[in-house]
Amino acid sequence: MSALILALIAGAVVGIALGALGGGGSVLAVPALIYLLGFTPAAATTASLIIITATSLTALYAHARNGNVRWRAGALFATAGLLPAAAAGAAASRLPQPVLTATFAAIAAHAAVKLLRPSQVSTGQAPVVQPAKAVGAGAGLGALTGLLGVGGGFLAVPALVTxxxxxxxxxxxxxxxxxxxxxxxxxxxxxxxxxxxxWAVIGPFMGAAILGGWDGKRLASKITGTLLQRTFAIVLLVVAALMLVDALT
Known part of the structure; x- marks a missing residue:
C-alpha cells in the first residue's frame, strides 16, 4: 500500500478520534508516522504536532459553533499548565523512557476507571467552575504532559469531567x-x-485528519454523553494496556 493511501487512512482515524473524543491525536499519530510511514521518532513528534495543531483548531471551531467550549475555564486550564509542562519536560530527560511510559499507562488507566464509575457520569447540568480548581487541574495536567510527552487530550478530558x-x-x-x-x-x-x-506525506495526512475531525464532531453530537464517556474510557484503557506492554518489553 502506498504512503499516500496510508497517510490518508491514518489521518482520517486521528481526526475522528480528536473530533469525537477530544483526545488521542498524538497517541495515534506518532505510532502511525513511525511504523506505517517510516518517520524517525524525532520527525514523527514534530510532524504530529503540526497535524494535531491544525486538526484541533478546526475541530475546536466546529465544537464552538455548538456552544461546547467553556472558554474561560479552558483558557485557565491551558495557561496554568504551560510552566509546569516546561519544568517537567526538562526533568523527563533524566528518567528512563520505560519508567515514563509505565507511569503514563498507570495514570491513564486510573482516569479511565474514574470515568467508568456511575457516580462520575455527568448529569448534563452546567457546572460552576471554580478558578482555583481549573488552575490546579491544568497545572497538574501540564506537569504530566511535560513529563510523559503525550496524553494532553487523553488526560484533559477525564480531568474536565471528574x-x-x-x-x-x-x-x-x-x-x-x-x-x-x-x-x-x-x-x-x-x-x-x-x-x-x-510535506508530500504530511499534507494529505493533515487534510484527512481535518476532514475526519468534522466527522468525529458530528458523531459525538449523535451519541449520549454517558455512552461517549464510557467509549472514551474504554479507548483509554486499551491505550494504557498497550503502553504498559511497550514499557515492559
Missing part, C-alpha cells in the same frame, strides 16, 4: 482548546526540526 464536573460533550470541546494551546506552544520550540518534514 475534577471540574463538565458534561462530556463540553469536556471534549474544551479539551480541544487545551490541546490547541499546548500543541502550538510545543511546536514553537521545535521550529528547527520542522525543516526535514516530508
Amino acid at each position: 475534577v471540574l464536573a463538565f458534561e462530556m460533550q463540553t469536556a471534549v470541546g474544551t479539551s480541544l482548546l487545551v490541546i490547541s494551546a499546548n500543541s502550538m506552544a510545543s511546536l514553537a520550540t521545535r521550529g528547527a526540526t520542522a525543516t526535514g518534514i516530508d
Whole structure:
C-alpha cells in the first residue's frame, strides 16, 4: 500500500478520534508516522504536532459553533499548565523512557476507571467552575504532559469531567482548546526540526485528519454523553494496556 493511501487512512482515524473524543491525536499519530510511514521518532513528534495543531483548531471551531467550549475555564486550564509542562519536560530527560511510559499507562488507566464509575457520569447540568480548581487541574495536567510527552487530550478530558464536573460533550470541546494551546506552544520550540518534514506525506495526512475531525464532531453530537464517556474510557484503557506492554518489553 502506498504512503499516500496510508497517510490518508491514518489521518482520517486521528481526526475522528480528536473530533469525537477530544483526545488521542498524538497517541495515534506518532505510532502511525513511525511504523506505517517510516518517520524517525524525532520527525514523527514534530510532524504530529503540526497535524494535531491544525486538526484541533478546526475541530475546536466546529465544537464552538455548538456552544461546547467553556472558554474561560479552558483558557485557565491551558495557561496554568504551560510552566509546569516546561519544568517537567526538562526533568523527563533524566528518567528512563520505560519508567515514563509505565507511569503514563498507570495514570491513564486510573482516569479511565474514574470515568467508568456511575457516580462520575455527568448529569448534563452546567457546572460552576471554580478558578482555583481549573488552575490546579491544568497545572497538574501540564506537569504530566511535560513529563510523559503525550496524553494532553487523553488526560484533559477525564480531568474536565471528574475534577471540574463538565458534561462530556463540553469536556471534549474544551479539551480541544487545551490541546490547541499546548500543541502550538510545543511546536514553537521545535521550529528547527520542522525543516526535514516530508510535506508530500504530511499534507494529505493533515487534510484527512481535518476532514475526519468534522466527522468525529458530528458523531459525538449523535451519541449520549454517558455512552461517549464510557467509549472514551474504554479507548483509554486499551491505550494504557498497550503502553504498559511497550514499557515492559
